[in-house]
Amino acid sequence: MLAVVGLAAIVAAQDDDTAIVAALAPRAESLLVARCSVCHSENLITQQRLPRARWEATVEKMKHWGAEISQDEAELLVRYLSARYHPGAPDRLPPLGPEVGAEELLNQEPRPDGPVAGLATRGAGVFERNCQACHGAGAGGGMGPKLAKNPILKHEDAFWETVLHGRGPMPAWGTVLTHQDIADIHAWLLTR
Amino acid sequence: MTAGQEEKVSRRSLLKRVAGLVAGALLNQRLAAAATGEDEIGSRGKDPLIVRVTRPFDAETPVREFASFLTPTDRFFVRSHFGPPAPEQISEANWQLRLDGLVERALTLRLQDLRRMEAVTITAVLQCSGNGRAFHRPKTPGVQWERGAVGNARWTGVRLRDVLAQAGVRPEGRHVQFQGADRPVVSSVPLFTRSIPLEKALHPDTILAYGMNGRPLPLLHGAPLRVITPGWMAESCTKWVTEITVQAEESKGYYMQTAYRVPTSQAELAGPVMVPVEAMVVKSLIAGPSEGETVKAGPVSIHGVAWSNGAKISTVEVATDEGKSWEPARLVGEDHPYAWRQWQYGWTAKNPGTFAILCRATDGQGMTQPATSPWNPSGFLWNGWDRVVVTVRS
Numbered sequence: 001m002l003a004v005v006g007l008a009a010i011v012a013a014q015d016d017d018t019a020i021v022a023a024l025a026p027r028a029e030s031l032l033v034a035r036c037s038v039c040h041s042e043n044l045i046t047q048q049r050l051p052r053a054r055w056e057a058t059v060e061k062m063k064h065w066g067a068e069i070s071q072d073e074a075e076l077l078v079r080y081l082s083a084r085y086h087p088g089a090p091d092r093l094p095p096l097g098p099e100v101g102a103e104e105l106l107n108q109e110p111r112p113d114g115p116v117a118g119l120a121t122r123g124a125g126v127f128e129r130n131c132q133a134c135h136g137a138g139a140g141g142g143m144g145p146k147l148a149k150n151p152i153l154k155h156e157d158a159f160w161e162t163v164l165h166g167r168g169p170m171p172a173w174g175t176v177l178t179h180q181d182i183a184d185i186h187a188w189l190l191t192r
Numbered sequence: 193m194t195a196g197q198e199e200k201v202s203r204r205s206l207l208k209r210v211a212g213l214v215a216g217a218l219l220n221q222r223l224a225a226a227a228t229g230e231d232e233i234g235s236r237g238k239d240p241l242i243v244r245v246t247r248p249f250d251a252e253t254p255v256r257e258f259a260s261f262l263t264p265t266d267r268f269f270v271r272s273h274f275g276p277p278a279p280e281q282i283s284e285a286n287w288q289l290r291l292d293g294l295v296e297r298a299l300t301l302r303l304q305d306l307r308r309m310e311a312v313t314i315t316a317v318l319q320c321s322g323n324g325r326a327f328h329r330p331k332t333p334g335v336q337w338e339r340g341a342v343g344n345a346r347w348t349g350v351r352l353r354d355v356l357a358q359a360g361v362r363p364e365g366r367h368v369q370f371q372g373a374d375r376p377v378v379s380s381v382p383l384f385t386r387s388i389p390l391e392k393a394l395h396p397d398t399i400l401a402y403g404m405n406g407r408p409l410p411l412l413h414g415a416p417l418r419v420i421t422p423g424w425m426a427e428s429c430t431k432w433v434t435e436i437t438v439q440a441e442e443s444k445g446y447y448m449q450t451a452y453r454v455p456t457s458q459a460e461l462a463g464p465v466m467v468p469v470e471a472m473v474v475k476s477l478i479a480g481p482s483e484g485e486t487v488k489a490g491p492v493s494i495h496g497v498a499w500s501n502g503a504k505i506s507t508v509e510v511a512t513d514e515g516k517s518w519e520p521a522r523l524v525g526e527d528h529p530y531a532w533r534q535w536q537y538g539w540t541a542k543n544p545g546t547f548a549i550l551c552r553a554t555d556g557q558g559m560t561q562p563a564t565s566p567w568n569p570s571g572f573l574w575n576g577w578d579r580v581v582v583t584v585r586s
Contacts (some may be wrong), residue, residue: 041246066380
């Protein structure tokens, strides 16, 4: 009887974790891309299997080292990371549900008439906050390729595809950047 | 949207919706690959290295590569905290080594100055302190290395003590600090600044290496110059070294005072004292057969490598009955103080079924690998018995 109750408790806890992950994933994955991938790729995070106290200590250390997350965002990340990457989680985790991919489609404002017009002056700031860590100041390159005068700027479909969905080590920015942001970055890159 | 607006939906929007559905699947695949800690979609088993972290690039060697005495450079494990510096910074035209602190004469050396000095070559194992971290229980934070954050190579360069002799170490100098040209993305992250005690720095086998396996040191492995501290874990083997400072005390800073430390064996009243990880511990690996392989009943050649902290390897033993009985393996191949020894064991697999092959080494100081290593909060110094499970078919 006790074994059945124990097993039920474990299963209930797992269901709680699954529910937490599903609820928090869109926002949490967005934060991981926008604030953490500045310094390192996501697989450094996803290979960990830590209890909550260690996730708290890790997120706190990252804040101390310059990760730009608010206290609320830190708490959300700790809840998410503890629910998905805890010591009992399997080595190979099932992929996150389609709601994470769908978020980028839901994230956009209703479309105006015609394509979005980009504003280069605004794009400079968006680039600096999100892209510069890898693509360098002035889009001169670094860990990521030089984007100034890059031929991809002329192939808008490929440009948007890459920014929205990522490529290789480049994360997918579709859950973080709006259409306006991407149009502004593109407009600014054309001026480099 | 009104009907008019719908008609004006741009081609880009339609393309994005279709791309979104396709890319959603790709995104899930990438997330899945990221979740497994591997970044090899589709080509598992054929890549020269197993990637643990994509950026900064941390990757380990598949254990089957340890069938060769020297680990080929393009299959040698790669580890750093920040990734390599920009190539322009360490090009021969731009690079220099600054040596100062508690010395009689501060020096600035170019590569050609080092090449004019007496060259030595040391064959030595390099291993990340965290190699095997994934096997500690409970799991600890950090890169989840398994068996391959280790390699054996020929390192060519100058003795550090010869360079220090040119500068003249002052009597107050007790530690030697190394700083490389690598930098974190964000300036609030501490630099990878670490020191070694003067005694290790003056050891004749501690070198500043500019060559690896007979060719110039590649970018990922510390070009143009790195420290090699044979017999010690590789966090002392600073890559891309540009500054050497003789000082009275250990380096300050996170990567010396907090990271790379383990509790001392004696418990203190106030809690364990944490000391830097220095010497390696005796360890062995099974290079073949591979995990999950099927072998035919009859003679099966089991082979691998064993090493310690500079002490000789006395024995390597193999068990196929979960460690109830151990049989000695033959030590074969080259024998150098800081390299690994290759070993070979002929197993007669009589019965079909699943078997765990275990190996353990004993060194000349009498240290033997334990079944599992003592736990420590950072998961360092794993040297538990290696284990490969194979299926024997008749």
